[in-house]
Amino acid sequence: AQSVTQLGSHVSVSEGALVLLRCNYSSSVPPYLFWYVQYPNQGLQLLLKYTTGATLVKGINGFEAEFKKSETSFHLTKPSAHMSDAAEYFCAVSDYDFGNEKLTFGTGTRLTIIP
Amino acid sequence: GAVVSQHPSWVICKSGTSVKIECRSLDFQATTMFWYRQFPKQSLMLMATSNEGSKATYEQGVEKDKFLINHASLTLSTLTVTSAHPEDSSFYICSARRDGGGYGYTFGSGTRLTVV
Numbered sequence: 001a002q003s004v005t006q007l008g009s010h011v012s013v014s015e016g017a018l019v020l021l022r023c024n025y026s027s028s029v030p031p032y033l034f035w036y037v038q039y040p041n042q043g044l045q046l047l048l049k050y051t052t053g054a055t056l057v058k059g060i061n062g063f064e065a066e067f068k069k070s071e072t073s074f075h076l077t078k079p080s081a082h083m084s085d086a087a088e089y090f091c092a093v094s095d096y097d098f099g100n101e102k103l104t105f106g107t108g109t110r111l112t113i114i115p
Numbered sequence: 116g117a118v119v120s121q122h123p124s125w126v127i128c129k130s131g132t133s134v135k136i137e138c139r140s141l142d143f144q145a146t147t148m149f150w151y152r153q154f155p156k157q158s159l160m161l162m163a164t165s166n167e168g169s170k171a172t173y174e175q176g177v178e179k180d181k182f183l184i185n186h187a188s189l190t191l192s193t194l195t196v197t198s199a200h201p202e203d204s205s206f207y208i209c210s211a212r213r214d215g216g217g218y219g220y221t222f223g224s225g226t227r228l229t230v231v
Contacts, residue, residue, distance in 0.1 A: 041225065104161075
């Protein structure tokens with residue numbers, strides 16, 4: 001069974017500061033990993049994903065994440081926070097290649113940007 | 116590309132009535148679509164996997180007779196909440212997986228259902 005743990009349900013950073021949102025996963029097979037962003041009353045937008053290949057993945061809006069197998073982590077970072085980054089962020093895992101294409105989501109992290 | 120349209124974006128209905136939510140992939144074909152439910156300030160819980168031309172696969176604990184899913188074409192899946200009750204009030208989100216040419220899910224904008 002696969003699972004995702006997001007440490008910190010709420011994260012606050014100052015505008016211009018580093019954003020770090022933590023995600024650890026559990027999977028019995030090589031995982032596919034995703035970060036999604038959700039704005040109030042909206043669906044989810046894909047920020048980035050890791051499937052195979054390069055472990056440092058760059059996404060939209062200046063976000064990036066690094067897959068670390070030894071740490072079973074896929075933390076999301078952005079060098080300089082912008083007010084528009086305030087939203088809910090979800091990490092997700094899938095065992096797609098092994099017949100299980102369901103996405104399992106973490107509990108989410110609400111990012112607040114302090115002016 | 117890869118746009119999923121979900122309609123309606125919000126709906127209020129009376130207890131005991133049924134509500135249909137549509138999920139359309141506008142510019143790609145989707146053999147498989149997924150329906151999620153999200154409670155306030157919580158994560159997304161997968162309700163069912165919708166397969167074109169066949170029965171949906173429901174997650175454990177999801178009532179098949181209450182949440183009817185139909186995936187009649189490669190671009191449309193519908194979720195009908197039957198005999199809705201206040202406890203069915205929630206945010207429902209669909210997603211579609213693009214067939215072929217890579218891997219990824221596209222999500223609809225969600226439907227806020229309020230049962231009064």
